Amino acid sequence: MLNSNSREFVIKINLITASKWLCFLSLLQFSAVAQDAKPESNRFTKVVLAQKLEEPMQFQVMEGGKVLYAERKGKLKLYDPATNKMEVIADLQVSREYVKKKSEREEGEDGLQGVILDPDYASNHWIYIFYSPKSASVNRLSRFTWKSGKLNMATEKKVLDVPVQREECCHVGGGMVFDKDKNLLLSTGDNTYSKSSDGFTPIDERPGAAPRDAQKSSGNTNDLRGKILRIHPEADGTYTIPEGNLFPKGTPNTRPEIYTMGNRNPWRLTIDSRTNWLYWGEVGPDGANGSESRGPRSYDEFNIAKKAGNYGWPYFIGDNQAYRYYDFATKKSGELYDA
Template identity: 30%
Template sequence: MKKQLKIFLVIALFASTACTKETEEKTTGTEQNLPLVAAFPELSFTRPVDFQHAGDKSNKLYVVEQRGVISVFENEQKTSTKATFLSIEDRVEDSDNEEGLLGLAFHPNFESNGYFYVNYTASNPDRSVISRFNLSSTNPDEADPNSELVLLEYEQPYGNHNGGQIAFGPDYYLYIGVGDGGKSGDPHGHGQNRSTLLGNILRIDVDQENGAMPYSIPDDNPFAGNTEGFKEEIYAYGMRNPWRFSFDTATDQLWVADVGQNSYEEIDIVKNGGNYGWNTMEGFHCFKADECNQENLELPIWEYDRDEGDISITGGFVYHGEALPQLQGLYIYADYVSGRIWSLDFSDTENPVNTELFKADFPISSFGVDQNQEIYICGFDDKIYKFGLE
């Protein structure tokens, strides 16, 4: 309980909130009441931060616990058993609230090659580590902890804004969400510095090595082959702390939720080479002054402020399941602190409609989907939830 209180305080201090282009233009849909129900009532998880399936038609689900453990279990409501798929607690640094084992992604060909990838914080020195592990050759519910291949490491100057999301895109490249390195206001200017890996969405090709590097740079990365010292891994930049991103399976668009500083949380649809503004902008607003140079910046598609106790955005998914037809094509997301969950209808790009679905009484750390594209919610009350019927 003391740990959870500390999480609230830290995020309240360093995170942010938001509204939209102009407050008077904000369109709010009729509030719904889609209650949450425990998806797997017999199972509990310690600080679950990610929820994945392997895309292998196995009906198995995987939950990432921030302390450094990944659990696997059958996608059955009555399941009462889970197995430890991977435990790397001895390698994971989670003493600060935004550190830990933060992301999991299965290779698109996991069914044949057994590869999966993780994003975790390590210490001495403090850094983020992107690694590949192999499935055990003897147990399909267990990874080989000795198979770690470190792909990429980058220093974390502070204990917050570690980002953490990793996911394969429709192009089979691995995307990595990286925060600005932490502290308040981006003191080192990482967000607008393309010579650092911090403050970006990265994209790498894990199927091709490049000399001593265990990955290669996609040819169409915006700074591939540049001679100016820009990091070639960068796909998009100007991020503060992208806390969860996902690809719309219908359009291939990359949706990113970026945690703000003092006033605004934002949602971006990210494109190759885009500059998403931090720390020149926070949401639709100049961060340090009333006026700022917005030339060549990509503005959010949505923002919200903290007028109603919202403090830190948790990104989700564009819904394409079948259980909740009223949510079809809507982006589902939440606020970690307030527990509010919304749907965002962006079909009319000039007039997006935001609708509150439910207000949970626990912190919402992440979302996930199963192989049927049904959506799940990770709660820091140690449970996994889904939407019930009205």
């Protein structure tokens, strides 16, 4: 027969044992939940909405499952799941060619680069389009009013022009995203020909070689190319500058629209809705091998901006790996750039 102290000891042991079993069962349940978090692939059916798309650049999923998307050659299209049909709602006349000094023409990357709905689209019916008009050497951000049917081009409000050269290809950017404060972020490429740089940094400073020098754009605080811009669109079609961009408004030889600079070809953007941090992919050059006399091999990048900053191109690549200064006239290398 157990005395009271013995019974108390046994009860305590039993409680500890029960607690351990409860913890073990909880772990089993957690493990089962974790395994169930990834649904079986046979629960999904892939449905092809459309085929033979011609260079689709950016899309927006709308109410009711409609999909609005831009094709680089100028068509803005709408897929309607109710009819299972694709409709062209606009066909913009866009610049797609580069014309060299000898009048040689080549297809480039310019055109209809992106489309995004205003955060309040349901009430104001505004959409923003980034495209390369034929009428001017700029890449243009415009706002249109679009309710249904065809896009009425007469509703265009020109928000922002990015002056470009159309002598030699490439890099346009064109990613757009709104942050939680309804600021619009827009990526722009360095508008620089890189193939003459042997896979290294394009900093050709010879007279007449500006299309091959990314210092004019990405490395230039007073130029909108090779950047991620951040603006706040206003109701009248203008924009204001939000606080926290790279250069305070009024800083000499700078553009206040710049959020990040030192970009080569920033592509699609995304915003963390909780932190407001910006993420994007950066397309790198084509150098497979590094060189002691020129600099590192090429890298594509995934970047994060917790605040405004300079991301280094054309002086650095990857995790701040430095190129050397290179004189394209004498073909002599100088010092490494200092981060």
